[in-house]
Amino acid sequence: YLLSGDVKLVRAAVRERDQLLSQAPGLIDPLGFLFSHYKGRFPGPHLFGGLLWAYDLFSGSSNHHYYPAPEYLLLAPNIDQRRLKGGTSYLDAVVDDARLVLRTIREACEEEAFALNYVRVQELLFEKNRVIGVCVKDEIAGNETDLFARVVVNATGVWADQLHSSKYNGPHIRPLRGSHLVFPFWKLPVSQAVTLRHPADKRPVFVFPWEGATIVGTTDLDHGEPLNSEPRISFPEIEYLLDIVRYQFPSVELERSDILSTFAGVRPVIGGSKKRPSSEKRDHSIWEQDGMISVSGGKLTTFRLIAQDVLRVAAPLIPSVEERGTPDPPFNKRKGDELPPISLNHFLRRRLEGRYGSHVMHIMQTEMNEDLERIPGTNTLWAEVRWGAREEGIMHLDDLLLRRTRIGILLEKGGTGYLDRIRDICRQELGWDLKRWEAEAASYKKLWEECYSLP
Ligand SMILES: Cc1cc2nc3c(=O)[nH]c(=O)nc-3n(C[C@H](O)[C@H](O)[C@H](O)COP(=O)(O)OP(=O)(O)OC[C@H]3O[C@@H](n4cnc5c(N)ncnc54)[C@H](O)[C@@H]3O)c2cc1C
Structure with missing residues (x-):
């Protein structure tokens, strides 16, 4: 992101990441990353170290270190050693995105929020050309009902365009698919995440340990499939991801048959004029039309800042929302009860x-x-x-x-x-x-x- 000039996004994401790490260890955890430097390949250790220095500056702590090849190979023993100069290690974080969202929703509901699952907004309700509510359908029971609100926020991710009226003239979503391969850990053992640059398009791809397996991802390409079907990896994406693993871990000799599973997601990126999907900016946008606030794009890491920006836009419409300097901590503290004395490590x-x-x-x-x-x-x-x-x-x-x-x-x-x-x-x-x-x-x-x- 820094290389593409997204300084604001990086600064916000680094600060939020550090907050989340301190607030919910066990959900958001530090993860070491490794980046190998080869003779004649970009970026070299100095430029890369400079970029990481900026991350460290935002974070307020020094988290990166360069190792010459012999020491670096102790950290990443399986990587390609030909023309290897050395490697840089740095620290970032890892999260289970579904559990982050679930914990956030659950704790919000404990503080008077109300969440409905499998309930779809069918259409917007208007009065004098302003959105005053939504018509929702219970996808399980099949019944429909109208809900009215002072403010409707459209935070439907990649589906955001589906809720706009025919007269809508705001930004549009460019759905970009990201797919992953999952390997048994023993097939592709990595002690930390390894950051690779794909030789085909120079995009970063990560190989990282996750929940007992090793994940390789992701891709970044226009998702032309219907949005209401579950996304899936395509054949060329499998080859693209296998190519980089074979290229960077030649001794591991991975085959398609080693793949445990695959999964794909679709990023709601605000469509710009960029030809390459990966050149599109990833920061969030908030806009209002006909009284409805739409929010899209952005990183999961900055969900709290995005929510705060939405509230700022909504505040004039809801007098009870007051501006506070810093947002509350993202999660509730666990009450001081002792955990039961059971044998869990x-x-x-x-x-x-x-x-x-x-x-x-x-x-x-x-x-x-x-x-x-x-x-x-x-x-x-x-x-x-x-x-x-x-x-x-x-x-x-x-x-x-x-x-x-x-x-x-x-x-x-x-x-x-x-x-x-x-x-x-x-x-x-x-x-x-x-x-x-x-x-x-x-x-x-x-x-x-x-x-x-x-x-
Ligand atoms: C492959 C991939 C990799 C990513 N990597 C990172 C990363 O490394 N770091 C990072 O910070 N972020 C990452 N992200 C981005 C992050 O996951 C997104 O920011 C996030 O998923 C977008 O959140 P969202 O809430 O806007 O949309 P979503 O998570 O898509 O949520 C939208 C919700 O709206 C619901 N919905 C849609 N239509 C309707 C309707 N009509 N009625 C009711 N509900 C509706 C959907 O069911 C869904 O639950 C990645 C995303 C992808 C896909």
Whole structure:
């Protein structure tokens, strides 16, 4: 981002990242990154170190270090050693995006927010050419209802354009797909994230350890598919990502058959005039038309600043919203209760506390001792699957396996080897009968085959 001149975005993101790291360890964690420098390849250690110096300046601490080749190879033993000069290590952060969003929504609801799941805004309601509410449809029950509000904020990401009226003349979204490959960790072991520049287009691609697996991503290309279908990786994207891994980790000899799963997302980027998707700016935009505020673009890291900007625009329309200098801390502090004395190692306790905040007590106090075991090959406890089913608005099995927990992308064949145990949890917690379970399992397997495996 710095190389493309997004200084404001970088400064805001670095400061927010540091706040999040201190507020929710176990959810947002530091992650070391490595960047290799080769003779004749850009950027060299001096320029790269200079860019990182700017990050460090925003962060107020020195987080990068250059290692000559022999020492660097101790950190990244599998990388291509031909013409290697050395490498730079630096510190950034990693998060489970779904858990960040879930914790934010849950804590907001504990403070009088009201959230609805599987409820779609069908159309806007107007009075004298101003938006005064929305008509929503419950996608499960099928009924529709009108909701009225002093301010409607359209924060529907990549779908934002679908809610605009025909007279709309504001910015438009350029949907850009980013896809990933997931490998078993032992196939592509990396101790920290490795930042690579793809030889084909010089874009950065990351290889990083995540939740017991190794992820390679991402791509960045125009998403021409219908937005209401689940995005999926394409064949050329698989080749693009495999190419860079083979190029940078020649000794690992990865094959397509080594891929555990794939997943893709679509970025809501405000469309500019740039030809290359990766040249589009990534910062957020907020605009108002007919009394509706739309917000799009931006980074997950800066979600709190984006929300604050939206409130600033909304403030004249809602007298009770008052401007405060600095936003509140992003998360509630867990009440001082001692955690139950169960045998969970420090890493797992911290992970649960970060992800579930105050609710960690309920997860740990499970009546089923066997639920406190990890699902093999992941850091996820069975207790999290049960908690998700019991408390986190599960309507379909893919909610539970792909967006509350991530076992659908971390386990072989989407975790179908564990479906018997998951069935028991769903039947106990969600009251699904056998017929419902079989329908859910069948549609999950179909979705997984179509969008989370190899095309
Ligand atoms: C591949 C990829 C990599 C990324 N990497 C990073 C990164 O490294 N760092 C970073 O900070 N950010 C990253 N991001 C960006 C970050 O994830 C986005 O900023 C974020 O997803 C956009 O958030 P959003 O809330 O605007 O949209 P979304 O997360 O898409 O949320 C929009 C919501 O609106 C709902 N919705 C849509 N239409 C309707 C309707 N009609 N009625 C009701 N609800 C509706 C959708 O169901 C969805 O839940 C990445 C994104 C992608 C796709």
